[in-house]
Amino acid sequence: MEESKKVRCPDGGLEDRLVMSGSMANLTDATSLQQFEELLKNNSKSLTVVHFHAAWAPQCSQMNDVMAELAKEHKHTMFVKLEAEAVPEVSEKYEITSVPTFLFFKGGEKIDRLDGAHAPELTNKVQRLGSGGGGAARAGDVPKEDLNERLKRLINAAPCMLFMKGSPQEPRCGFSRQIVQILKDHDVQYSSFDILSDEEVRQGLKTYSNWPTFPQVYVNGELIGGLDIVKELVESGELENTFPKTVSLESRLKTLINKSPIMLFMKGNKETAKCGFSRQILEIMNSTGVEYNTFDILEDEEVRQGLKTYSNWPTFPQLYVKGDLIGGLDIVKELKENGELTSVLKGEN
Numbered sequence: 001m002e003e004s005k006k007v008r009c010p011d012g013g014l015e016d017r018l019v020m021s022g023s024m025a026n027l028t029d030a031t032s033l034q035q036f037e038e039l040l041k042n043n044s045k046s047l048t049v050v051h052f053h054a055a056w057a058p059q060c061s062q063m064n065d066v067m068a069e070l071a072k073e074h075k076h077t078m079f080v081k082l083e084a085e086a087v088p089e090v091s092e093k094y095e096i097t098s099v100p101t102f103l104f105f106k107g108g109e110k111i112d113r114l115d116g117a118h119a120p121e122l123t124n125k126v127q128r129l130g131s132g133g134g135g136a137a138r139a140g141d142v143p144k145e146d147l148n149e150r151l152k153r154l155i156n157a158a159p160c161m162l163f164m165k166g167s168p169q170e171p172r173c174g175f176s177r178q179i180v181q182i183l184k185d186h187d188v189q190y191s192s193f194d195i196l197s198d199e200e201v202r203q204g205l206k207t208y209s210n211w212p213t214f215p216q217v218y219v220n221g222e223l224i225g226g227l228d229i230v231k232e233l234v235e236s237g238e239l240e241n242t243f244p245k246t247v248s249l250e251s252r253l254k255t256l257i258n259k260s261p262i263m264l265f266m267k268g269n270k271e272t273a274k275c276g277f278s279r280q281i282l283e284i285m286n287s288t289g290v291e292y293n294t295f296d297i298l299e300d301e302e303v304r305q306g307l308k309t310y311s312n313w314p315t316f317p318q319l320y321v322k323g324d325l326i327g328g329l330d331i332v333k334e335l336k337e338n339g340e341l342t343s344v345l346k347g348e349n
Contacts, residue, residue: 027071030082033089040108043078047130048105049122052084052096056274056298059117060100066119070126077130098301104129120157120193128197147200151208154201156221158191159244163205164215165196172196175227179215182230188243190217219243249306256303258323262292262345265307266317269294281317281329284336290345322347 030036030050040048051067053060064081071079084091084099094103094110102122104112112129114121155161166172168180172194183190195202195214206212209223217224219242224230233239257263264285268274273282274296285292297304297316308314311325319326326332326344335341 026075026077027068027079028081030080031086033087036082036087036090039078039080040105044108046076046078046106047126048078048080049126050080050082050103050105052082052091052099052101052103054084054099057099057301063100063117063119063122066122070123074126074130077126098305118191120154120191124194124197147204148208151201151204154193155218159220160188160190161218162190162192162215163195164192165194167194168192176215179217179227179230182234186239186243249302250310253303253306253310256295257320260293261322261347262290263320264292264294264317265297266294267296267298269296274298277329278317281319281332284332284341288342288345290342321345
């Protein structure tokens with residue numbers, strides 16, 4: 001049977017991988033359930049931030065860099081890296097379904113969660129949750145980052161940044177609610193920062209950009225304006241060319257499925273399979289002599305999860321011929337045993 005959830009590859013690669021501890025006392029790795037629980041227990045009086053990551057995901061590597069920088073600034077917060085698939089007991093307990101995911105603990109209890117590679121939101125949560133006492137960093141412990149440098153970093157954290165009151169899921173003023181709706185209606189891809197959670201950013205941004213009100217929208221580091229400006233862009237028809245567009249997941253999946261007459265969605269690629277199921281299907285496909293292309297689902301969590309729903313097929317690998325789903329490893333095995341596989345791949349059946 002094909003796998004129905006994240007599992008370690010049969011080659012044992014996860015077990016054999018060496019994990020290097022961080023060079024800072026407050027940045028470390030948890031490689032077992034016991035070590036994870038001990039870290040939470042030993043750091044119960046202050047904030048602990050746990051990054052559930054995967055070696056195959058480039059966005060996780062980027063967020064590890066962000067964690068390292070935060071660890072320098074927040075000496076009394078413990079930052080823990082945990083490879084999600086290598087410690088499944090912890091991942092399953094906290095329902096980790098994608099990477100990167102961040103969990104925040106105090107007193108041994110989970111107090112918050114952040115899904116996805118959102119550096120501004122991670123920074124914001126660490127500052128807000130770590131300031132509540134216990135072992136939180138004290139003023140003067142670490143040289144404070146220059147405010148203008150911090151604002152510049154936040155503004156450039158994503159191609160489109162929205163500084164608003166609240167979050168896109170829970171706007172906390174009418175103006176912010178309106179601008180979120182406009183961006184949603186026009187499929188604009190953006191990240192956001194809640195100015196209510198950081199008074200320094202809220203006041204500093206007014207001076208930095210010479211714009212006294214919120215929300216504020218930036219594209220490629222440049223201020224576009226507030227709600228009125230965005231409304232004007234909508235009315236003039238210029239908004240489409242000003243903001244980065246979000247390609248719908250369905251359209252993206254259709255494009256990928258039809259990228260080649262034969263597409264195999266797998267863990268790894270033609271040269272290197274990263275699980276036993278993918279390795280088996282590669283051997284079968286290569287034995288046919290038919291040309292095909294592959295897509296590594298480990299490189300794109302959105303495609304990995306979206307394809308399950310799009311095709312109503314919950315496991316991988318998945319094989320498509322001329323845009324139509326053939327099936328997974330079991331189906332391909334049956335077709336080979338029946339002598340039908342080559343003709344199916346060539347579109348003759």
